[in-house]
Amino acid sequence: MTYRNLLLHLDSSPACLQRVNATLDLAARFDAHVTGLVTPAKVMPYGFNSAPSAALIEQSQALIDAQTRQTVAAFEAAAQQYRSVAIESRIASADANAAIALSARYTDLVVIGQSDPEQTADDGARVSPGEVLLGCPRPVLLVPYIGAPAGFGKTVLIAWNGSREACRAVADALPLLKQAQRVIVMAANPQIGDAAHGELPGTDLAAYLAHHDITAEAHADPGAAVDIGQELLSRAADLGVDLLVMGAYGHSRAREWVFGGVTRTILQSMTMPVLMSH
Secondary structure, three states: OOOOEEEEEEOOOOOHHHHHHHHHHHHHHHOOEEEEEEOOOOOOOOOOOOOOOHHHHHHHHHHHHHHHHHHHHHHHHHHOOOOOOOEEEEEOOOOHHHHHHHHHOOOOEEEEEOOOOOOOOOOOOOOOHHHHHHHOOOOEEEEOOOOOOOOOOOEEEEEEOOOHHHHHHHHHOHHHHHHOOEEEEEEEOOOOEOOOOEOOOOHHHHHHHHOOOOOEEEEEEHHHOOOHHHHHHHHHHHHOOOEEEEEOOEEEEOOEEEEOHHHHHHHHHOOOOEEEEO
């Protein structure tokens, strides 16, 4: 298994270029093709009592089109530094979350950015990580808005609880785990016993990874019972982790994504790229 097709969400946010560079760096390592998916803003009505004039709509659309061209140009310019990477650009007509979910069916890995609380976007261009994770049939790599270190994935932390989501995340991350210099399995607040995590939590997963020629360290952290999300981030910082692998937990309710506590904490406070599978 490897990554041969990457789907990258492009927008006009300040963090986009760092997301582009992280994706191109990843593509170069796996000889992968990158599809940059642009999700332009939509022309919105002005005022509450009257429709916008045709001239105003045309002017707004022209600005959006110019911004879209600029986003594509920035992506293509960045790709010039990675001449071995084949790229293409697509402009979505649907809103960002629906467009990503559709295109994700035909790729190996989806790359989106962490939401920046200080940035706003039009509804048509805004990406909801929860909606993407819920509707996406592929693993999702989230890049922090502060960026990702070059060659990230040298030290990988797997957040392990034995769930279906965590199992899928590990399988989806195998190409990256094979390239890592150090892989750490962390069973946070594990339940000891045959019906839970076993007598030595994390060792079964380490044995599984060994069959894939991946050497992994197994650690159990019983002190993470209060806030597992913050404990994961704290341990990641202490260990110099530059990639976190974990399952995404949550469900939809009345068309709204309701996160599990750990997933919500990681999405809000991540400081390194996170590969998630739902």
